[in-house]
Amino acid sequence: MSASSSSGDDRARHRQRRRQWFEREVERLMDRLYGTALRLTRHPDDAEDIVADAIGKAWTKLDELRDPDRFEGWLFHILNNTFVSEWRRRQCRPKMADDSETCEPDNLDATSFSLFQQLHQPFLLWWGSTEDRFLNELLQDDLQRALDALPDPYRMIVVFVEVQGYTYGEVSELLGIPLGTVRSRLNRGRTLLQKALWKQAREAGFTVAFRGTEGEPP
Template sequence: MYPTVGLRKDDVTTTSDRAATQTAPEMSSVQDQSWVPPTWEEIVTEHSARVYRLAYRLTGNMHDAEDLTHDVFIRVFRSLGSYQPGTFEGWLHRITTNAFLDKMRRKQRIRFDALSDDAAARLPTREVGPEQSYSDSHFDDDVQRALDALSPDFRAAVVLCDIEGLSYEEIATVLDIKLGTVRSRIHRGRSQLRTALAHRAPDPSRTGTPSRSRRGFAIGRVATGTR
């Protein structure tokens, strides 16, 4: 089971009320298109596991993942008034990645281009069952350490590609960067992972490989140089 988001609707009532007042024209425009904003309970129930999974992969530990998930849902509630109907999951990918890079920028004083929260609404939905979601969010310690050692921009690209399963084109949309930059970041990130996980390369004297989750297997392929 994933930890709860730890955020009640009351925690963001003042903020959301203020945001609703400030973005009334936008909300009216959306409502004119017959789009009904989801309730707080619906958002948390339907999307908390997905957001936490991505947050855990980006941050590398439960505490930071919970904090990031908390921040993401505050941003989601603040931004509902300006959300344009589209793929909600893609919008969450953008907000989560943006929140992660913002945190890293504050911690490490690294300059990153600001990410807007609208373009990713075009991304397709990917439904993952609860058991698969839980398995996908927990890697072996050495794999997680290797991911944590990547720079934030490389990590985000690799996580979105090899764990979340987005295409290069979709990652370019989420990160608002050129396709060539996506390819470069993924190539360099995978190269660093391959070096860090060289001990996982297949041993010709042994047969069989340990079972991995679908996305864990993708990282394993990176480690063994088969991807």
């Protein structure tokens, strides 16, 4: 066997091992990648595009990954960047009628609201906690619906911080917005989310003893 064909075989084996490792890691993370992309984009087809695009980028940039133990965070960072770039690109398009939900988020009613305060009845503690009952009855479908209803600028920050555990500084860098804006959008996002959950719960017949029909979101 010649030296050149031997080094060619080595390269092929290396490529194969690299591919197997990458595919195994990606498969392990696929559900969460897709779930995260789905919460960010809200649309299954868009979520699939973002995930496939991010995985393609990760594969081509794999040599830049210094520590394989950090693959997961690295891949999710690529996914987030891919989503943000695509989102920005779409924001630059002339506005379509169905884009209105993402416009003027500051006009939404995000006055202070606490779901806990709506539910908490200290004098009823010996009867069991209303907060516990609410959380136990809260369905994933309801939560996903409430999250999906948040305007993009709020939803993405809630997902980055609450789901992915990003710091405010990391979100600020990722989105290119000041820290104060991250804080205020996160605060509004949480407020709107809690209001939506409260509204859904009440529409589904959830009641808080001694409150009757009070406690509508302000």
